[in-house]
Amino acid sequence: MNTPNPEYDAVIVGSGPNGLSAAVRLSQEGLKVLVLEAKPTIGGGTRTQEITEPGFLHDICAAVLPTTAGSPCLNTLNLKEYGLEFIHPEIPYAHPLAKGDAAVCYRSLEKTAESLGADQKNYSRLFSEFADHWDYLSEDIFGTLRIPKHPLLMARFGWYGQFSARHLSNSLFKTRKAKALFAGCAAHSIIPLEKAFSASFGLVLGSSAHSVGWPVAKGGSASVTTALANLFKKQGGEIQTDTEVKSLSDIPSSKTIVFDLTPHQIVDIAGDHLPKTYRNKLRRYQYGPGAFKMDWALSEPVPWLNEECRKAGTLHLGGTFDEIAEGEKAVWEGKHHDKPYVLLSQPSLFDGTRTPEGKHTLWAYCHVPNGSTKDMTQEIESQIERFAPGFKDTIISKHTMTAQGFEQYNPNYVGGDINGGAQFFKQLFGRPVLKWNPYKIPADGMYICSSSTPPGGGVHGMCGYNAAQSVLKNEFGISSDKS
Ligand SMILES: Cc1cc2nc3c(=O)[nH]c(=O)nc-3n(C[C@H](O)[C@H](O)[C@H](O)COP(=O)(O)OP(=O)(O)OC[C@H]3O[C@@H](n4cnc5c(N)ncnc54)[C@H](O)[C@@H]3O)c2cc1C
Known part of the structure; x- marks a missing residue:
């Protein structure tokens, strides 16, 4: 920014997959890059922790990684060398229906x-x-x-x-x-x-x-973070945790600042430096519904009525198109639905590193109105029981997180919105505002790289990569495409 001889070429605020992807891309070009992370550990939506029982590893947020496996930027980084290994369930996803029937998506x-x-x-x-x-x-x-x-x-x-x-x-x-x-x-x-x-x-x-495919990461999604961070450090990058940025004065001098944050947070931190019209547009940015999430430690696999569901990494629960559509419409209108659409993943069936021998983990969430504090345990467990009678008998213990809880866990999940902003037509293309280069904030050296930019939510790192490309071109005159 406007400091003579700044300490860094770029400071990235936030160490989610997009922040780390931006950091990797910038350091690839020999820039001096620092990542600042508010929490004690890095990773944003890709952390894996023991939250139910000792020895049971759970993905706190992202678990299923099609957009990671299919990411044009992550695929160029040889992350396997840095510890990321994909495991492909025999069946990517299944959709149980009434009477033990199921629709199945095979590879x-x-x-x-x-x-x-x-x-x-x-x-x-x-x-x-x-x-x-x-x-x-x-x-x-x-x-x-x-x-x-x-x-x-x-x-x-x-x-x-x-x-x-x-x-x-x-x-x-x-x-x-x-x-x-x-x-x-x-x-x-x-x-x-x-x-x-x-x-x-x-x-x-x-x-x-x-x-x-729809793989999971061996050992949990934190492996994506670890691999990106290892590569970044090998390229000379620095990471500082336990450092919450509340204002620009918390950031060491740097030629550029790249925010892995969502619009409202950026207004809080840098609002005074933004042109009024842009600031107002960021303030009007809309967050979508939230998520209520559950993790279980299980004594045995889920007893799905349909055999194919036992081979699937991911399951979509909710029944017919109309049932799912009804639940999602209700949530959009600010209502909780008693038969929610549930996204569920059973990673330990395919990854033996996550649990003690013979035991299992289960991950699931449903959508709820933004800011919800409602506990949806009963509704989610009933949806699972509907297609897997006896499921409740397999539970050793469980952990829940409300939409509000998600925001406390990670300030990027405003009101529990896991995608960094609603993804309806206008905000699908115009995130955070409709602009030819949405990554450039109209203030000296500032950029945004979170999932509040195109292409939106998911662990693909492409928001970070695209933002970094823009930084390289605009600020350092480097134009090369590594994706
Ligand atoms: C329950 C749930 C399930 C999901 N499931 C999947 C899935 O299966 N597959 C998939 O691909 N995606 C999934 N996602 C979405 C995915 O996790 C996100 O899209 C992705 O993490 C966004 O990455 P990001 O880098 O933009 O931001 P984040 O991952 O949110 O990272 C932002 C980082 O910034 C830090 N931070 C925030 N404020 C500050 C501050 N002021 N100072 C310093 N640091 C700060 C945060 O602590 C965080 O570490 C899921 C998300 C959730 C919550």
Whole structure:
């Protein structure tokens, strides 16, 4: 910033996956970079801890890593060398339905399509081009706003993705299985399935299952953090924990500051240095619904009625498309739903490092209104029991976190919003404000790199990478694309 001979080239505030990705990219170019983290440990949404019983490792936030495995920037970093190992469950995700039936997404697109009977052809037609060309697709959807590198593929993606999940599903699919499978993916958006562009989430997540898979990280998602931090330190980077930035004066002198924070936090820290119109836009930025999360230590695997569900890394619970859509709409309107859509992961079935021999962990959350303090234990456990009678008998102990609790855990989860801001149409493309370069804050040397920028939530590090590219180009005259 405007200091002569600043101590650092860049200071990153926040050590989530985006902060660390930005740090890695900047230090790759030989810049002197410092990461400041408020909490005693780094990692933001990718921490793994013992929160139920000794010896049981739980992912506090992110657990399932399709966008990590499919990230154009993380894939160039050889993170395996720094300790990140993906484990692929036999089945990426499953969606149990009534009477022990289930819709199943296999790694093989053909096998998945075949299992959908009357929807075989349409499922294949919808996903095959995106799954076959994931590398090209991910370059454009995770990249910065620009003319697409692969215009025909993106035109096709844009055509299907612009619709609501309900419209696309109703126009393409006949069976309740295909519709439910699509709803389970689209509802990761945390917007009503009737909203424009909600289909795009179903397309990205559905395609990723057939291309890069839905892995978990061996030992837990903290391995992503550890690997990025190890690489960063090897490149000369410095990390300082227990350092909460409350104002710009808490930051050592630096040519640039990159915030891995969300808009309202940036206004609190740097508001006086921002142009009034920009500051007001950040203040108007909208956060979405929150999450209520549960972790369990189990004496045995979940007794799913459907055998295939026992082989799946992730399960989407909630029943039919209509049931899921109803629950998500209620949450969007500020209401709790007694039959919520539940996202569930059973990592210890595939990763023996997480629990004592023969025991298991389970991870699940549902969406709730922003700022909710309601305990949804009963609602979540009832949804699991609905498809796995006897589940409650396997529980050794459990841990819960409300939406409010998430904000205390990590100030980026404002009101429990896990994506750094609602992902409806305007804020999908215009995060945090609609601008050709959304990463540049209109103040000397300041940038934003959190999931409040494109491409939004998830452990892909692309917000950090894109922001770092902008820093390199604008502040240091370095223009090279390593993704
Ligand atoms: C319950 C839950 C489940 C999720 N599941 C998945 C999943 O399965 N797969 C997936 O890909 N994604 C998942 N996510 C989303 C994913 O975790 C986030 O999108 C991702 O972590 C965002 O990364 P980030 O770097 O932008 O911010 P964060 O990871 O939030 O990191 C921000 C960091 O900044 C620090 N910080 C905040 N304020 C300050 C300050 N003033 N000074 C210094 N440091 C500060 C915080 O402590 C934190 O470490 C989930 C999130 C939650 C909460």
